[in-house]
Amino acid sequence: MNPSSSELIDPAAKSPARPLSAWRRIPIGVVLATFVVAFLVLCALFPTLIAPKDPYQLSLLHSLRAPSPEFPFGTDQLGRDIFSRVVHGASYSLSIGIGATLIAVTVGLLVGLIAGSAGGAVDLAFMRIIDVLLAFPALFMSMAVVALIGKGSMNVLLAIAIAEIPRYARIVRSQVLVVRQSGYVEAALILGQRRSVTLIKHVLPNTIGPLIVLSTLGIGSAILSSAALSYLGLGPKPPTPEWGLMLAEGQGYLRKAWWIGVFPGIFATLTVVSTTILGRYLKALSDGRA
Amino acid sequence: MSLLTVEDLKVSFPGTDAVRGLSFSVDAGQCVAIVGESGSGKSVTARALVGLAGDNAAVTAKSLRLGEKDLLRLSPSQWRSVRGRDVGFVLQDALVSLDPLKTIGSEIAEALTQHVSLPHVQVRQKVIDLLSSVGIPDPQERIGQFAHQLSGGLRQRALIASAIAASPALLIADEPTTALDVIVQAQVLDLLRDMKAKGTGLILISHDLAVVASLADHIIVLKDGVVVETGTPERIFTDPQADYTRALLAAIPSASTRGKKLALDTSSQALSEPSPRADKPALEATSLIKRLGKRLVVDRVSIELRTGETLGLVGASGSGKTTLARLLLALQSPDEGEVLLKGALWSRLTESERRRLRPRIQLVSQDPLGSFDPRYRVIDIIAEALELAGLPKNAWNARATELMAWVGLSDQHLPRRPRQLSGGQRQRVAIARALAMEPEILICDEPVSALDVSTQAQVLDLLDDLKKKLGLTILFISHDLGVIHHVSDRVLVMHAGRIVEEGPVEEVFANPRDAYTRDLFAAIPRIPEASAFRQHNLSRSNHVGSDIRPISA
Numbered sequence: 001m002n003p004s005s006s007e008l009i010d011p012a013a014k015s016p017a018r019p020l021s022a023w024r025r026i027p028i029g030v031v032l033a034t035f036v037v038a039f040l041v042l043c044a045l046f047p048t049l050i051a052p053k054d055p056y057q058l059s060l061l062h063s064l065r066a067p068s069p070e071f072p073f074g075t076d077q078l079g080r081d082i083f084s085r086v087v088h089g090a091s092y093s094l095s096i097g098i099g100a101t102l103i104a105v106t107v108g109l110l111v112g113l114i115a116g117s118a119g120g121a122v123d124l125a126f127m128r129i130i131d132v133l134l135a136f137p138a139l140f141m142s143m144a145v146v147a148l149i150g151k152g153s154m155n156v157l158l159a160i161a162i163a164e165i166p167r168y169a170r171i172v173r174s175q176v177l178v179v180r181q182s183g184y185v186e187a188a189l190i191l192g193q194r195r196s197v198t199l200i201k202h203v204l205p206n207t208i209g210p211l212i213v214l215s216t217l218g219i220g221s222a223i224l225s226s227a228a229l230s231y232l233g234l235g236p237k238p239p240t241p242e243w244g245l246m247l248a249e250g251q252g253y254l255r256k257a258w259w260i261g262v263f264p265g266i267f268a269t270l271t272v273v274s275t276t277i278l279g280r281y282l283k284a285l286s287d288g289r290a
Numbered sequence: 291m292s293l294l295t296v297e298d299l300k301v302s303f304p305g306t307d308a309v310r311g312l313s314f315s316v317d318a319g320q321c322v323a324i325v326g327e328s329g330s331g332k333s334v335t336a337r338a339l340v341g342l343a344g345d346n347a348a349v350t351a352k353s354l355r356l357g358e359k360d361l362l363r364l365s366p367s368q369w370r371s372v373r374g375r376d377v378g379f380v381l382q383d384a385l386v387s388l389d390p391l392k393t394i395g396s397e398i399a400e401a402l403t404q405h406v407s408l409p410h411v412q413v414r415q416k417v418i419d420l421l422s423s424v425g426i427p428d429p430q431e432r433i434g435q436f437a438h439q440l441s442g443g444l445r446q447r448a449l450i451a452s453a454i455a456a457s458p459a460l461l462i463a464d465e466p467t468t469a470l471d472v473i474v475q476a477q478v479l480d481l482l483r484d485m486k487a488k489g490t491g492l493i494l495i496s497h498d499l500a501v502v503a504s505l506a507d508h509i510i511v512l513k514d515g516v517v518v519e520t521g522t523p524e525r526i527f528t529d530p531q532a533d534y535t536r537a538l539l540a541a542i543p544s545a546s547t548r549g550k551k552l553a554l555d556t557s558s559q560a561l562s563e564p565s566p567r568a569d570k571p572a573l574e575a576t577s578l579i580k581r582l583g584k585r586l587v588v589d590r591v592s593i594e595l596r597t598g599e600t601l602g603l604v605g606a607s608g609s610g611k612t613t614l615a616r617l618l619l620a621l622q623s624p625d626e627g628e629v630l631l632k633g634a635l636w637s638r639l640t641e642s643e644r645r646r647l648r649p650r651i652q653l654v655s656q657d658p659l660g661s662f663d664p665r666y667r668v669i670d671i672i673a674e675a676l677e678l679a680g681l682p683k684n685a686w687n688a689r690a691t692e693l694m695a696w697v698g699l700s701d702q703h704l705p706r707r708p709r710q711l712s713g714g715q716r717q718r719v720a721i722a723r724a725l726a727m728e729p730e731i732l733i734c735d736e737p738v739s740a741l742d743v744s745t746q747a748q749v750l751d752l753l754d755d756l757k758k759k760l761g762l763t764i765l766f767i768s769h770d771l772g773v774i775h776h777v778s779d780r781v782l783v784m785h786a787g788r789i790v791e792e793g794p795v796e797e798v799f800a801n802p803r804d805a806y807t808r809d810l811f812a813a814i815p816r817i818p819e820a821s822a823f824r825q826h827n828l829s830r831s832n833h834v835g836s837d838i839r840p841i842s843a
Contacts, residue, residue: 183660190619191678191727192648195641201674202663209665 030281033274043090051087055241064257074259085241092242097223104164105215112172133166146234153236160225175207217279220272227268243268293491297353308334310515321492323506327742331515332495336464341369375405378453382465388437394448395433405456420451443474460491471606476813500815541747543776552747570633572597572763578627587613589787600764602778610787615735652724656736658716662708669704675726693722714745735767783807
């Protein structure tokens with residue numbers, strides 16, 4: 001605490017209320033990403049509102065149509081409307097991304113809290129296991145889990161979650177160690193607070209804050225993993241309109257009908273990029289950098 | 291011809307005016323001191339003078355001239371040639387300002403070769419010369435060391451060496467001694483005095499009037515970016531015109547302020563002498579030893595904290611004061627020896643046995659903000675303590691109001707967040723939380739060292755009031771001898787893990803027996819008495835060019 005560091009006048013600190021100009025300072029990329037994510041959430045919640053056509057409706061009459069006003073993204077080899085399928089696919093990707101991240105964060109939080117607050121042999125044991133798990137690439141881990149428990153959307157979700165757990169557990173543990181060293185945990189000890197109460201009242205909430213931000217970053221990578229697993233044929237079975245699966249199906253037609261594979265690919269990319277941009281912005285906000 | 295002429299300097303940031311019209315000039319061999327508290331604009335001034343005020347700062351002036359150069363018209367690349375060659379800049383924190391990946395030798399060599407073309411073989415010798423000129427012992431050896439391997443004082447010297455490497459005519463030092471303890475501070479001030487005597491112009495920026503007293507030829511007192519008062523040290527110290535300057539001078543705790551209020555607005559009525567009650571010692575430690583690796587951080591320390599007294603513990607940074615406090619609070623356990631609370635077991639208890647006794651001994655730390663859960667408002671902080679103190683929930687509001695009143699805050703502060711409070715207010719909240727536990731003993735570990743003098747004065751007064759009102763026993767830890775002298779009944783001097791001196795405060799200060807204590811006391815910067823100025827002036831009139839003509843603010 002040196003007196004002159006507070007003296008370098010920080011204009012942001014001195015003028016708290018500037019709602020209008022503050023809005024203007026949000027980077028354009030973040031605004032765009034917010035719109036993309038909002039649109040995807042809308043797609044996931046009310047797909048028929050945006051794409052009224054049935055994504056499963058076969059029509060050999062209309063097979064392999066190029067994008068046109070009637071079929072904005074064209075049709076596939078079985079005459080299904082790609083636009084409709086892409087819109088309906090949002091719910092798979094988003095629910096797998098969010099669900100897997102939720103599970104991974106929850107379990108990671110528990111493991112990290114136990115390891116970080118117990119310390120000693122418990123900590124050592126947990127962390128060595130996590131080191132070993134982290135040595136495998138996440139996608140490889142997920143494939144191994146799917147190989148063990150079988151294919152399907154739910155299993156893909158679990159597989160991705162399991163592969164992500166070690167990363168969150170490690171972050172939580174290091175955060176717990178920081179918080180345990182902090183002045184306010186010591187202050188609680190001096191006041192005569194019980195360890196278990198301190199853990200719940202001070203350590204846990206101050207650990208979760210940074211974790212929530214990090215998990216928004218994780219959603220993007222979980223969506224990417226789910227698309228990858230589906231592409232490899234380990235995810236939901238056809239004719240489910242899942243982006244990774246659609247990519248795999250469109251692969252054989254790339255030269256004849258590029259739109260079958262390209263549009264799901266664009267959507268997957270947009271989703272991952274947007275959630276990552278939002279996550280990074282949230283992280284910058286919570287670090288006080290934006 | 292002045293080295294530097296500043297006329298009507300204004301610096302503003304979006305939404306705030308940091309400096310509002312500052313004028314002065316510096317001649318060769320002279321020192322202008324800019325004194326003020328946090329937020330007064332003194333550091334911003336220093337930065338503006340070297341073109342580092344920042345992108346969002348608007349710097350204007352009627353005139354800002356360094357010799358022949360008009361500083362207002364410099365391009366960034368021209369600034370780079372001015373900084374280092376014409377103006378040297380020394381910052382407060384040498385550990386942050388020195389590159390951790392470079393040896394101090396290469397750091398200084400870089401500053402040197404930037405501005406002076408020198409054959410490669412001569413650079414090393416020149417760096418060694420610079421290091422020895424700033425009083426770094428064994429420069430041949432130090433040249434290959436990194437910043438973290440040096441002590442605070444040596445680091446600060448290395449930084450000064452790099453600032454003067456290209457022999458600038460003007461040196462700006464922003465709080466150059468604030469992070470240092472008194473003995474090292476005295477050495478650095480001596481070094482600056484030598485440079486001044488050799489003809490370097492000096493701008494010294496400090497929050498501490500006593501520090502600038504011995505060095506400055508001209509003092510500018512800044513408050514909220516406005517010049518409150520300017521003048522020679524003699525005028526400022528003997529006949530301050532502005533109320534603010536008077537308050538600043540009065541707020542400096544020292545021997546002469548003992549038993550008096552420091553903050554001016556509460557008048558300087560004498561307070562009744564404390565009367566320590568004869569009883570079992572409130573806290574007693576017997577030959578405590580704490581090791582860190584092979585080093586003894588606390589070396590056979592025995593202390594007795596008598597009920598009702600204020601015991602001052604003074605020592606330089608690294609002397610083991612904080613470790614001792616942590617042992618007394620049973621936050622760490624000693625390797626040998628034990629601590630007794632009211633004659634009963636304390637350090638040997640298990641934490642769960644100790645928990646019910648914890649409220650009796652509370653801590654006020656140097657960093658109140660760090661001791662608050664960042665998510666908590668003031669009310670949550672107080673409420674946690676009240677809950678642990680066993681108060682029924684329906685009594686919380688009344689008790690919180692009472693506690694806030696005790697520490698000089700009001701109900702309006704309860705819903706605020708600590709970050710929205712000033713440093714002094716945060717410390718008041720920390721004190722309120724400690725008092726909520728109805729403690730008998732308060733351990734204050736550098737409670738005012740992060741505060742401005744006038745805030746410091748208020749907090750010291752508050753602690754004194756509360757002590758009398760509640761009959762607290764206080765262990766007061768500080769590196770600041772003036773503060774210790776002001777608050778303590780008895781004093782302990784700690785050096786390298788040991789207690790080297792112990793006794794009633796007047797006795798120890800009047801007649802220190804230990805050699806280290808004597809060095810420590812000799813190094814305290816003092817504001818000279820009026821009579822000293824007359825002599826000083828006589829000797830100074832022999833010097834050339836000692837009168838500087840400030841352009842009126």
